[in-house]
Amino acid sequence: MELKEYFSLVFSDYTLRTITLGTAILGALCGMLGSFAVLRKQSLLGDAISHAALPGIAIAFIITGTKDSNVLLIGALISGLIGAFWIRGITSKTHLKSDTALGLVLSLFFGFGMLLLTFIQKQPNANQAGLDKYLFGQAATLIERDVWLMASITGICLIVLLLFWKEFKILLFDAEYTKTLGFNTNFIDILITVFIVLAIVMGLQTVGVVLMSAMLLAPAAAARQWTNSLGVMVFLAAIFGAFSGVLGTAISASENNLSTGPVIVLVASVFVVFSFVFSPKRGLLFKQIRIIKNRRDLVLHKTLAFMHTIAKTHGDISHPHTIKILNNFHGFTKKTLQKLADKNYIKIENNMWSLTEEGFEKASNLYNQQT
Structure with a gap:
C-alpha cells in the first residue's frame, strides 16, 4: 500500500x-x-x-x-x-x-x-x-x-x-x-x-x-x-x-x-x-550563523575602531594618508572595507579609503562603549 x-x-x-x-x-x-x-x-x-x-x-x-x-x-x-x-x-x-x-x-x-x-x-x-x-x-x-x-x-x-x-x-x-x-x-x-x-x-x-x-x-x-x-x-x-x-x-x-x-x-x-x-x-544551524555573523561584526568593528584612532591623530578624517597607515594594519582586508562602504561608514575614491562622518560617529560610539 x-x-x-x-x-x-x-x-x-x-x-x-x-x-x-x-x-x-x-x-x-x-x-x-x-x-x-x-x-x-x-x-x-x-x-x-x-x-x-x-x-x-x-x-x-x-x-x-x-x-x-x-x-x-x-x-x-x-x-x-x-x-x-x-x-x-x-x-x-x-x-x-x-x-x-x-x-x-x-x-x-x-x-x-x-x-x-x-x-x-x-x-x-x-x-x-x-x-x-x-x-x-x-x-x-x-x-x-x-x-x-x-x-x-x-x-x-x-x-x-x-x-x-x-x-x-x-x-x-x-x-x-x-x-x-x-x-x-x-x-x-x-x-x-x-x-x-x-x-x-x-x-x-x-x-x-x-x-x-x-x-x-x-x-x-x-x-x-x-x-x-x-x-x-x-x-x-x-x-x-x-x-x-x-x-x-x-x-x-x-x-x-x-x-x-x-x-x-x-x-x-x-x-x-x-x-x-x-x-x-x-537550532544549531542558526546558532552557527549567529556566531559567524558576530565574528564578522567584530572584524568590522575592529577595523572601524582602528580607522577612528587614525582619524583622531589626523585632523582631516578623509586624509589619504590614513590608507597608508591602514595598509600596515594586519586586520585590514578589502572585503571588510567593502562591507564598511556598503554601510556608508567609509567611502572609496580613486582606490583611496576614508571615513565618512557617519562612520566616524559610529566608531566614536564603539570607542566610548569599550572605554
Whole structure:
C-alpha cells in the first residue's frame, strides 16, 4: 500500500481509521504531558514508569487468566502508580537523587516483570500467547473502545490543565515560591505524575514498554527548541506528537513488516533532529550563523575602531594618508572595507579609503562603549 492509497482509505477503512485516531490522540496526550516531565528535569520518569507497568500486566493476567486489555491496563496502571510513588518516596525520604531513584525502580520493576512473563510462558495456559506485545507494542490490536478511552483521558487532561494552569506553571519554575503562595505543591505534583502514568499506560498497547519513554519525551524536546512560552510549548508538543502518530502509522501501513510503534518513535525523532538543527532561536544551524555573523561584526568593528584612532591623530578624517597607515594594519582586508562602504561608514575614491562622518560617529560610539 502506498502513502497516497493509505490516506484515501483512512476515512473509510475501520481498522486504519481506528489505529490512526488512536496513535494521533496518544501522540497529542504524550506531547502535552511530556512537556511537564521535560521542564521538571524528569526525562527518565517516563522510562521508569513504563517499565514499572510491566509486572502489573503480568500479575493481572495471573490473577484473572484473561488477556482482556482493560484488565491488563488496570494492572499496569496500579503497578505504574506504585513505581511512581516509590520514586517520590526514595527521593524525599533518603539522600538519593531522582536519577538514582528512577534507575532503581526501572531495573527492579522491569526485572520482576520479565521474571513473571517467563513464569507465565512456562504455564500450560493457551491464553498466555501475545503478552509480549506489551514490550514493543502492537497498534493493530487497537479497537474503537480504546480510542474512546484515550480521547476521554485526553479531554480530562485538558480540563485539568486549564483549571490548574497557573499552579502548574508556577510549580514548574519556582517550587519554593509556590509554597509561599499557599498552594499545595504535593497535590499539584501528584496530579501531574498521575496523568503522566495514565498517558504511559494508554500507550503501552500501541508503542510498548521499551519505547514509551521516547513517545513521551521526543515531541516535548522538539517543541522546547521553538519557544520559551509554556503554553506554546505544550501546544507544539501535542501537534508534533499527533503528527508523529499519524505519519508513523501511515509509513507502517504502507510498508510490509514494519511495526507501528517503532516507526512512530522514529518519526518523532525526526521532528527532534529537525528542531535541533533548524529552530531559529536554539537550532544549531542558526546558532552557527549567529556566531559567524558576530565574528564578522567584530572584524568590522575592529577595523572601524582602528580607522577612528587614525582619524583622531589626523585632523582631516578623509586624509589619504590614513590608507597608508591602514595598509600596515594586519586586520585590514578589502572585503571588510567593502562591507564598511556598503554601510556608508567609509567611502572609496580613486582606490583611496576614508571615513565618512557617519562612520566616524559610529566608531566614536564603539570607542566610548569599550572605554
